[in-house]
Amino acid sequence: MKPRLTLLLLLIVVTPLAIVGWLGAKIVGDEQDVLQHRVSGLMTGQLRAVDAAISTALDAYQQRVLEEMRPFTVERDALRKRSRESALSMQFYVLEGAGKLLYPPVDSPGALTPSEREALARTAQIWDGGELLASVGESEATAETGWKAWYWGNGLQMMFWTREGQRIHVAEINRTRLLADLIAALPETDEVAPQLSGGRIQLMDATGTVLYQWGSVKNEEALKTAARIALRAPLSAWSLEYATAEAPGIGSVVAGGFLLTLLPALLLLVGLVLGMAAYFYREQSREMREAAQRVSFVNQVSHELKTPLTNIRMYAEILEREAGGEDERMSRHLNVIVSESQRLSRMIANVLTFSRGQRNALNLRYQSVVPDDVLRTVLEQFRPALSARGIDVELDLRIGEECSLDPDALGQIVGNLVSNVEKYAAEGKLLRMESGLDSLPSGLGRIFVVVEDRGPGVPAREQARIFEPFYRVNSLLTEGVSGTGIGLSISRELARLHGGDVVLEAKESGGSRFLVTLACRPVAAPTEGRPA
Amino acid sequence: MTNQTMKTALARIAVTMLVSLLALPLTMSGATVRLNVDAANPMLLSGGVRKTYVRVALTGMRSDRGVRAPVNVAIVLDRSGSMSGAKMAEAKRAAILALDRLRDDDIVSIVTYESTVDVLVPATKLYDRRAIRRAIEGIEASGSTALFAGVGKGARELRKFLDRNRVNSMLLLSDGLANVGPSSPGELAQLGTSLGREGITVTTIGLGLKYNEDLMTRLALASDGNHFFVEEAEDLEAAFATEFGDALSTVAQGVTIHLDCPEGVRPIRVLGRDASIEGQRVHASLNQLYQDQTRYLLVEVEVAPGAAGRVRPVANVTVGFRELATKTDQQLRGDASITYTNSASTVESRKNREVMVAVASQIAAERNKVATALRDEGKIEQAREAFRQNKVYLQDKAVELAAPSLKDEAKVSGEAEASVADEAQWNRARKQQMESNVQVQTQRAPKAAPKKKQE
Numbered sequence: 001m002k003p004r005l006t007l008l009l010l011l012i013v014v015t016p017l018a019i020v021g022w023l024g025a026k027i028v029g030d031e032q033d034v035l036q037h038r039v040s041g042l043m044t045g046q047l048r049a050v051d052a053a054i055s056t057a058l059d060a061y062q063q064r065v066l067e068e069m070r071p072f073t074v075e076r077d078a079l080r081k082r083s084r085e086s087a088l089s090m091q092f093y094v095l096e097g098a099g100k101l102l103y104p105p106v107d108s109p110g111a112l113t114p115s116e117r118e119a120l121a122r123t124a125q126i127w128d129g130g131e132l133l134a135s136v137g138e139s140e141a142t143a144e145t146g147w148k149a150w151y152w153g154n155g156l157q158m159m160f161w162t163r164e165g166q167r168i169h170v171a172e173i174n175r176t177r178l179l180a181d182l183i184a185a186l187p188e189t190d191e192v193a194p195q196l197s198g199g200r201i202q203l204m205d206a207t208g209t210v211l212y213q214w215g216s217v218k219n220e221e222a223l224k225t226a227a228r229i230a231l232r233a234p235l236s237a238w239s240l241e242y243a244t245a246e247a248p249g250i251g252s253v254v255a256g257g258f259l260l261t262l263l264p265a266l267l268l269l270v271g272l273v274l275g276m277a278a279y280f281y282r283e284q285s286r287e288m289r290e291a292a293q294r295v296s297f298v299n300q301v302s303h304e305l306k307t308p309l310t311n312i313r314m315y316a317e318i319l320e321r322e323a324g325g326e327d328e329r330m331s332r333h334l335n336v337i338v339s340e341s342q343r344l345s346r347m348i349a350n351v352l353t354f355s356r357g358q359r360n361a362l363n364l365r366y367q368s369v370v371p372d373d374v375l376r377t378v379l380e381q382f383r384p385a386l387s388a389r390g391i392d393v394e395l396d397l398r399i400g401e402e403c404s405l406d407p408d409a410l411g412q413i414v415g416n417l418v419s420n421v422e423k424y425a426a427e428g429k430l431l432r433m434e435s436g437l438d439s440l441p442s443g444l445g446r447i448f449v450v451v452e453d454r455g456p457g458v459p460a461r462e463q464a465r466i467f468e469p470f471y472r473v474n475s476l477l478t479e480g481v482s483g484t485g486i487g488l489s490i491s492r493e494l495a496r497l498h499g500g501d502v503v504l505e506a507k508e509s510g511g512s513r514f515l516v517t518l519a520c521r522p523v524a525a526p527t528e529g530r531p532a
Numbered sequence: 533m534t535n536q537t538m539k540t541a542l543a544r545i546a547v548t549m550l551v552s553l554l555a556l557p558l559t560m561s562g563a564t565v566r567l568n569v570d571a572a573n574p575m576l577l578s579g580g581v582r583k584t585y586v587r588v589a590l591t592g593m594r595s596d597r598g599v600r601a602p603v604n605v606a607i608v609l610d611r612s613g614s615m616s617g618a619k620m621a622e623a624k625r626a627a628i629l630a631l632d633r634l635r636d637d638d639i640v641s642i643v644t645y646e647s648t649v650d651v652l653v654p655a656t657k658l659y660d661r662r663a664i665r666r667a668i669e670g671i672e673a674s675g676s677t678a679l680f681a682g683v684g685k686g687a688r689e690l691r692k693f694l695d696r697n698r699v700n701s702m703l704l705l706s707d708g709l710a711n712v713g714p715s716s717p718g719e720l721a722q723l724g725t726s727l728g729r730e731g732i733t734v735t736t737i738g739l740g741l742k743y744n745e746d747l748m749t750r751l752a753l754a755s756d757g758n759h760f761f762v763e764e765a766e767d768l769e770a771a772f773a774t775e776f777g778d779a780l781s782t783v784a785q786g787v788t789i790h791l792d793c794p795e796g797v798r799p800i801r802v803l804g805r806d807a808s809i810e811g812q813r814v815h816a817s818l819n820q821l822y823q824d825q826t827r828y829l830l831v832e833v834e835v836a837p838g839a840a841g842r843v844r845p846v847a848n849v850t851v852g853f854r855e856l857a858t859k860t861d862q863q864l865r866g867d868a869s870i871t872y873t874n875s876a877s878t879v880e881s882r883k884n885r886e887v888m889v890a891v892a893s894q895i896a897a898e899r900n901k902v903a904t905a906l907r908d909e910g911k912i913e914q915a916r917e918a919f920r921q922n923k924v925y926l927q928d929k930a931v932e933l934a935a936p937s938l939k940d941e942a943k944v945s946g947e948a949e950a951s952v953a954d955e956a957q958w959n960r961a962r963k964q965q966m967e968s969n970v971q972v973q974t975q976r977a978p979k980a981a982p983k984k985k986q987e
Binding site for chain 1: 650651678680714718720726729730808810
């Protein structure tokens, strides 16, 4: 019963806890996902803000370039001076509507300055392929200005164009200066928004090379990209990344907070479950304790009762013999005294056996007996009680020869079974007992005894448990019937000790059928002592 | 120079002085800048196409007013991991000592960079020196080298107070290779050009033996700044002092030089510095002119044949600049001409020694670059020979022109020659070489002698 109870308690405690834990984990996990989503949304939002800042800085740059380009002119010296002195642009160009360069003077190569020649070599693909015109053409007809990005040398190159009548004025941007100005417009590390500290924002070029970054991190190697966006045109080849050392780190801090709010409820639930378990355990163990106390009390008392009971039985039997059949009334009364004292002896024997069994000190004393005689003696003892309850006895006993076994054990086992029939199955009005002897190949014999009744039987779900000590089938049947709850347990224990068993056999019609088997030794070598 | 052209030049200077006198009657000595335009060979051999050099020299004059122009300086410090220890400590000390030389109305900003950039002290006047000093003392080294972004942020701080009447300069310190953001010498040079055109000079200090001298020198050259190779951290102070000394002695800035060649004279190339040649015209600019220092533009010209005795003007020069003492724009004009002669010895004896020294110096610098390129390609023997020839060339010129400065430059070439074979020695020599080249090309001061002599 102990392991079963523990298992049950464990189940009671663990199952709800597991459910709560699983639910909690699921909720936290979901929350984590939501948070992660929210955090990455936050990061993306942050990146968009940066993108907007870059866009603003680019607009400012464009404005300053436009100022350098004004007033619009096609005059060569003026354009040369501008190209020479501009801090923002490398070179200015002027295109006529059809796409032909008016400046630098491509028609007269001799007139080109070395820097103009270099500039034309740098931008050849733009002019030869008509790329800029195409770019101008693509933009809306009303657009007065626009950007053209292309690749040359060490990366993204930019051109800014503006329309003036039929002409297009172009500034080839100083790429590094533009980048330096964009960087100047972006935050420094000590300016980073505090809610995103521990993260780093990186501006990257098309190859993923970091152009600029801010945000202090402890371990640069552990940085992982948490969010990424492409810059808006014309810098769409570049991207912004939000990197953190530990992506879920941000989430878990917040999720931890969430867990904190969930914790009291969780603790309450756990407490409740544990309390319930403790209550059940206490109840259960209280019953166990009480039963054990009962047994221990009975045990002590039984020892004291044994001697006077023996005397009572002995003198009652003497009196019965002496009275002869002279007085029928007296004889009947004496009979009751004898059978009741026999019943008391059995109960005492059971209790003592049980308490001995608890201490693993059950002894068997083998004797050479005829088992059927033992069975008849038991039935004889019960006859008054059985007949009082109107129970007929049917016998089919077939072990006439002697066997070596412990007659007390056999008597006690069968006595308990018969006592149960008398107590619980009286309404069946029948007790059937059968005995026989099997020969085993090992040379050992085995006797079997069947005790059958037509009572209500044992409910299927209780069948396994009726052999547990102190277990009593809790039903109307057992109500009002006294019993220690150790009879069947002791019977099975004794039988098993005797190399056999007591089992409840399946029965088609009503009632129950117990089968007792015991090993017996050949009579030729009667021995005494403990079997292994 | 003939008497006539001399007179014309003097007259022009006088007119300029008069103009500035009229503009600011209280300014006594308006000419804070002296302009000299000279041909290397005032006498040219007649009867053939001849080449010569024209030097446009500008000298910052000592101001008797004793009031210097306010400065706007950004100190951009490398605080990457490699700087930790003595380097960082010395850099901080040098920066703090340099700030001590500034007045309260000067403007300073401090930018530090590693993997990311911090603007430690946004551009501010020096009223609260203690806070700035504390900020500098708190710098700790770690991380990578986002040099480009450091320069970008430094430039932004300078722009907050960018003023033609202030000396706008950035002092960039790095001890390693830029590895975050653009990091090629070409890209940094492109940025330097842009900053230079804006009036910002970037002076670079390479500390130790692991920085990229190509990047640092090209950035400096493109913005008309200086470059120092500081091998030992304790010499940082001298480099800072030299740069601050220059900045504090600036007399003019935003200098533009326009040189026109008359008919019969064709500008071929400009030695040493970026300039643009547009037909007969040469345009160049210098960001700053310092007191007692001469900076120049050197143009090689081809002169059409002429008959002996004929005088031919070879250059008309207009120089514009902002005079800081008076906060006015000034202009100077000058010209140079040659006279044809039949006597080769006269040509030889009349050559302008100063211009010839400058020419020798620039030619040697160019040849050193070629030799360095050979060494970079792994052609060690050819590089050794090129450096040796250069050394000999400079030594000969030093004797011929009685120019001790050429002897010093010969030494640098000699060191390069001696070190080409050894990787570690070459690394040092290459840095010395590049540093020397910047100073030759920009005519900027070499750093003050270190307190302790190396070796």
